[in-house]
Amino acid sequence: MSEENTAPSSETLPQASICKKKSFSLIWIVPLVALIIGVGLIYTTMMKKGPTITITFASADGLEAGKTKVKYKDVEIGKVESVELAEDFKHVEVTVSLVKKADAYLNEQTRFWVVRPRLSGGTVTGLGTLLSGAYIAVDPGKAGESQYEFKGLEIPPVVTEGTPGKLFRLEAGDLGSLDYGSPIYYRGIKIGQVVGYGLRENGEGVIITVFVDAPYDAYVKDSSRFWLASGMDLEMGTDGIRFNTESLVSLLIGGISLTNPDHLKNTPIADAEDVFQLFPTREAAMTEQFLEKEYYVLKFAQSVRGLSIGAPVEFKGFPVGHVVDIGIEFDCKSNKVLVPVRIEVEQKRLQRIASQTGKVDTDAILKLLVKQGLRGQVRTGNLLTGKLYVALDFFKNVEPAKIIAEDGVIQIPTTPTPIEELTSNLSALLEKLQKIPMEKIGNNAIETLQGIKQASNKLESLAESNEIRLAFQKTQKTMEGAHQLLSKDSATVVELQRALREMSEAARAIRSLADQLERHPESLLRGKERK
Template sequence: MSEENSTPSSSEKLPQASVCKKKSFSLIWIVPLVALLIGLGLVYTAMTEKGPTVIITFASAEGLEAGKTKVKYKDVEIGKVESVELAEDFEHVQVTVSLVKRANTYLNEETRFWVVRPRLSGGSVTGLGTLLSGAYIAVDPGKGGESQYEFIGLEIPPVVTEDTPGKLFTLKATDLGSLDYGSPIYYRGIKIGQVVGYELQKGGEGIDITVFVDAPYDEYVKNTSRFWLASGMDLEMDADGIRFDTESLVSLLIGGISLSNPAHLKGTPVADSGDIFQLFPTREAAMKEQFIEKEYYVLKFAQSVRGLAIGAPVEFKGFPVGHVVDIGIEFDWKSGEVLVPVRIEVEQERLKRIASSTGEADTGAMLDLLIEHGLRGQVRTGNLLTGKLYVALDFFKNVEPAKLLSENGVTEIPTTPTPIEELTSNMSALLEKLQKVPMEEIGNNAVETLQSIKETSEKLERLADSDELRLTFQKAHETMEGANNLLAKDSPTVVELQRALREMSEAARAVRSLADQLERHPESLLRGKEGK
């Protein structure tokens, strides 16, 4: 085929297509645009409704998990844990929590966070719901103070929260005893509150216990209310029999506190939140009239004070006025005696009452007046079963004159021995005097004197001529002979006298032994002497 035949002609050229732009909008773009708008809306909503982020420091992260552990207030979720990390000191964990926006108002220095787990405290079990749902962080919103976003979480959950109606009070005690968080508070046998915290006082001299009394029971807490430990049981024996007292089985097991208002104090105002009260060890101690002013005195005893302990009562005419605070020992170089100084604490208001009754405004002048009238201190047995002693301030007759003395700023009250000690002392003195009497020498001298009289009478008899004089001398001779026989060493009279003296000596020793036995074991009057 020729080249001409293979080349197409102009009339046989292919047509060319022309492209025209269509101006209509495609519906396929609607779906991504809507998705974009929704996404932007969600981002905007998340950004505008995003709440604050806080950091909470805990001792451990037990039960906490990032992305899962929730933050709740009144069982309503208000946030979630974002991360859990170790602190820089490797001793704590820092939990980052994201909260809802409206929570920002309640984040201040009064806000508290804690982890809710199953816990046994104060006789009750809390957080059992977390056994299935897992632990969560609870919050107690604060109602005052500056805004804050970093917190130290509570290791022990608070018993009451900010919105719980009632009042907080502080009880001061010497030790905590069996009390713990959640220990109950009773009023007339009804639980009205609980212990919510405790801490050592400054200097470590006592314990400050914070208690919460629920409303409306907080209206029964007066300015004169008395609190005491209701832990355990009170067992008392007296002439009326045996009495057993306890508040409840819970207080018997875990401890508790009782509250009461003295019946003789009427119309006292209701206590304010934050008021401070004293926590007494027993109901008896709480119900006693309370005095603030104290005065200290010392009494020096020459006798043994075995059975006298610190805290033993001090009584004036049988009425308690104080207690023993210290017992020591010292040597008196003047008398050569070993003395036991007993320091006592006396309630000053009681002494002022006595002073006013005597017409003296000053307690020192009052004591001088009372001592002139025989006031002395004495150690007495308070309980025959236990042998416990107490210090008695009482009036005694026929005591040696004495005055108040002052040593190192402490006034000394004169003392007197106990009756049995005085009896023992008198018997010992009598025995010593009898032992010093030269009975044998006196007998020998008497015999020699009678012998001399006898010889003189015989001479006179020989010289006498008259029968009457002879008869007189003969009777005198018989009398002297009888006296001589009476006072002879082997005569029954002398033998009986010596035996009587020996028995008196043995009796004095027995009395001394009895006094020593009763002083060391006064309960032996009831139980008898125990065998070794």
């Protein structure tokens, strides 16, 4: 075998080397870029995404998922994501996503409500939603713990956070015609409105929250008086009839008026959340009010028709209190039906009277005043309406009396009205006159005269001188004249009896007139009603 045909050995053959390729493939560029973009978008979305909250409303009227917006000062800050019915089927739950910046204002004081067209307090709001649709408005809270579940307001707040002015509280017996948005007036200018109301904790009365705009809130002072300006104020005085009302709006929907008494100067400006009394009328507001009361009872033997609970109590024409209760009872000692009237008197008014006499104890001064002739009396306050009031005044020639305590309440003695006293005295006089036996007295007088006449006849027969006979004849004529005067059919006796009957009829007429005036004092002006 030749060398040309000889196969080369393994040692002479070249050896292949295996190595990994280190170059980067371009095919991975696309998914890598997509990953980076995705991460960036996620990061950007997470950084811009705001909180998600849940708002509860009574109904979903006007709300629509994906369309209804959330606005603050007409700037969109969120959107409704979903609207679902709650598990109890009593309300709806609205899920809302907000912008990142809204997270700082979500606390327990934040409020949400739905803006729709509304008529409240004489003003129309939300008209813009007729075209754009309803939206959810927000009033950010200033401070408080973070919160992400809220109960939406069914009635939009009249005043939102940041509005310059002050809130005040008014206490009243009832709400009357006031409502959200009812105006508040000062000297005829609208300075605020009612923003809320509710019952007191004990249920006795209401508390009304009002907001007075700046700079008018500086006119609300510690001495300010508030009263209801709803309706008409009709007053009849010596200068004619006056008709007052704040405005047509207050006449229709109600309102509140505010004033500061002129005699109270340099009083400090009221602080926010101060509480004031809301009076029913201007007259009641301007009358000085005291909180401490004293209670007394007065018992009347006469009719008190026309006297009602709330009727004024006056001391020498000055108002000091009101009637709080009227009852009826039978007095076993006098066998009379009495009408006990309980009155409420402002203690400080009595203390002012007591301080002028050098005494502070109201019971002590009351004893002194009763000793000097102080009595209670029912008087007519208005001839047109027939309303009565209780007058505390001094009377002369009254029987001595003392104040007594009955069930811890002091009883003030009373005196009848002049008409009642006059008719009572006339009735007593006529009763006494009617008890006089006029006929018996006349018969006795006639019998006496007849006896004297018979005696005179005997003496005349026994008399011897003409002078004695003449004297007896004159005496006899006198007796005959007296007999004719006192005889049953004589004109004198008949006239006397007729005069007594007329006096009796006059007394009955006066009694009837007194009863008529007591029941209908307005008849002095209108006359007696025709049947």
